[in-house]
Amino acid sequence: MATTLITGGTVVSATGRGAADVLVDGERIVALLEPGSTVLGANLAETVDTVVDASGKYVIPGGIDAHTHMSMPFGGTTAADDFETGTRAAAWGGTTMIIDFAVQKFGERVPESLQTWHEMAAGQCAVDYSFHQIIGEVNKESLAELRRLPDEGITSYKLFMAYPGVFYSDDAQILRAMQTGADTGLLTMMHAENGPAIDVLVEQLLAQGKTDPYYHGVARAWQLEEEATHRAIMLADLTGAPLYVVHVSAKQAVAQLAAARDRGRNVFGETCPQYLYLSLEDNLGAPGFEGAKWVCSTPLRSREEDHQNQVWQALRTNDLQMVSTDHCPFCMKGQKDMGIGDFSKIPNGIGSVEHRMDLMYQGVVEGRITLERWVEITSTTPARMFGLYGRKGVLAPGADADIVVYDPDGHTSIGMGKTHHMNMDHSAWEGYEIDGHVDVVLSRGKVLVADGEYRGRKGDGKFVRRDPCQYLI
Numbered sequence: 001m002a003t004t005l006i007t008g009g010t011v012v013s014a015t016g017r018g019a020a021d022v023l024v025d026g027e028r029i030v031a032l033l034e035p036g037s038t039v040l041g042a043n044l045a046e047t048v049d050t051v052v053d054a055s056g057k058y059v060i061p062g063g064i065d066a067h068t069h070m071s072m073p074f075g076g077t078t079a080a081d082d083f084e085t086g087t088r089a090a091a092w093g094g095t096t097m098i099i100d101f102a103v104q105k106f107g108e109r110v111p112e113s114l115q116t117w118h119e120m121a122a123g124q125c126a127v128d129y130s131f132h133q134i135i136g137e138v139n140k141e142s143l144a145e146l147r148r149l150p151d152e153g154i155t156s157y158k159l160f161m162a163y164p165g166v167f168y169s170d171d172a173q174i175l176r177a178m179q180t181g182a183d184t185g186l187l188t189m190m191h192a193e194n195g196p197a198i199d200v201l202v203e204q205l206l207a208q209g210k211t212d213p214y215y216h217g218v219a220r221a222w223q224l225e226e227e228a229t230h231r232a233i234m235l236a237d238l239t240g241a242p243l244y245v246v247h248v249s250a251k252q253a254v255a256q257l258a259a260a261r262d263r264g265r266n267v268f269g270e271t272c273p274q275y276l277y278l279s280l281e282d283n284l285g286a287p288g289f290e291g292a293k294w295v296c297s298t299p300l301r302s303r304e305e306d307h308q309n310q311v312w313q314a315l316r317t318n319d320l321q322m323v324s325t326d327h328c329p330f331c332m333k334g335q336k337d338m339g340i341g342d343f344s345k346i347p348n349g350i351g352s353v354e355h356r357m358d359l360m361y362q363g364v365v366e367g368r369i370t371l372e373r374w375v376e377i378t379s380t381t382p383a384r385m386f387g388l389y390g391r392k393g394v395l396a397p398g399a400d401a402d403i404v405v406y407d408p409d410g411h412t413s414i415g416m417g418k419t420h421h422m423n424m425d426h427s428a429w430e431g432y433e434i435d436g437h438v439d440v441v442l443s444r445g446k447v448l449v450a451d452g453e454y455r456g457r458k459g460d461g462k463f464v465r466r467d468p469c470q471y472l473i
């Protein structure tokens with residue numbers, strides 16, 4: 001097996017940092033050593049197959065993006081990135097594992113939907129992957145099938161309080177699913193927005209001729225995120241189901257999560273880069289139809305109401321535990337433009353899988369989070385939350401050699417024709433400048449990215465079976 005020594009860097013974990021060389025044998029890390037160590041008289045740098053010089057740079061565990069939607073069917077079209085293009089873009093950006101969603105649609109069987117997603121991903125991925133299971137129709141059959149997910153290496157499932165007629169579960173269905181989830185040791189993930197109320201507002205806004213992308217944000221009011229978050233927390237409380245709320249964007253929803261956590265509940269929340277940097281006014285409200293680029297759900301929130309700063313603050317204080325992307329890209333031409341004249345027909349989603357590590361590192365540069373917290377919210381907590389810790393999310397002997405060498409003196413310009421390998425005709429992050437750079441990316445010991453080149457192949461990434469959530473109180 002090939003050996004690699006990453007030498008001269010500062011190894012950063014969720015709990016600290018220090019100078020260390022990282023020795024990789026095959027797919028695993030075998031040792032963290034004092035810089036320049038000799039082992040049994042041998043100078044390691046002369047005996048290994050590959051030396052990666054990380055002088056002046058950070059050496060961190062590869063990013064884990066626990067919320068992506070490659071090839072996701074939505075609103076009559078399909079997300080523009082498939083497993084090949086999306087995971088390659090992830091690798092470019094220092095993310096060495098994704099957890100995507102297998103989708104059981106209304107009227108479908110759970111095992112078949114999981115099989116479909118396995119077939120879409122197998123042999124295509126640049127980095128390792130797993131799935132959460134979406135339950136689009138809670139009934140006797142799907143509840144029984146939920147119980148068998150751990151046997152498949154799947155330990156989390158997702159419900160929607162939004163999208164009536166598509167993925168929506170009512171309170172009775174949520175209650176039954178949570179009972180089963182709690183009993184089976186599954187983590188319940190929730191899209192917490194009050195879908196039926198949103199649909200009324202959508203209908204009323206369209207009837208008033210308010211058809212621009214901006215009104216997507218108006219219809220999906222923060223009150224409907226706060227209300228659904230609260231309801232999900234109460235149903236979780238009643239059933240004892242651990243709850244993970246996806247893509248939290250409203251400061252009021254954060255407050256609900258924080259209050260539940262203060263009561264000692266197993267309630268967790270993720271946010272996404274778009275809710276930290278982008279806004280209703282600046283982006284959804286862009287002139288003409290341009291705001292469609294930023295139509296996603298939950299929506300971007302008002303900058304005037306200061307949601308962005310408060311979500312950053314919650315990341316600092318662990319009221320929110322981690323950052324995923326909800327990567328679900330659609331092109332403007334032929335996809336987003338289906339919603340010209342009717343914002344409700346714009347496919348929901350933003351492409352960010354390539355930029356999450358950089359965008360969150362900018363939070364370190366700006367003094368919003370520490371270097372250690374950056375590693376924690378992008379890698380270590382996702383690993384613990386979704387039953388991967390030990391193999392992923394940490395640089396330690398025995399862990400998979402998923403490693404990123406990050407240059408704090410480097411620079412990353414994001415946008416079309418710059419840092420952009422996603423299969424899209426625009427960038428939601430056009431013009432963003434980051435004071436850092438992903439230099440080298442290893443996935444299970446193999447160098448995927450180095451010297452500005454891509455050296456991986458499709459199929460390098462493998463399906464990873466997951467243990468139950470390791471983050472419970």
Ligand SMILES: [Zn+2]
Pocket residue numbers: 067069326328
């Ligand atoms: Zn999503």
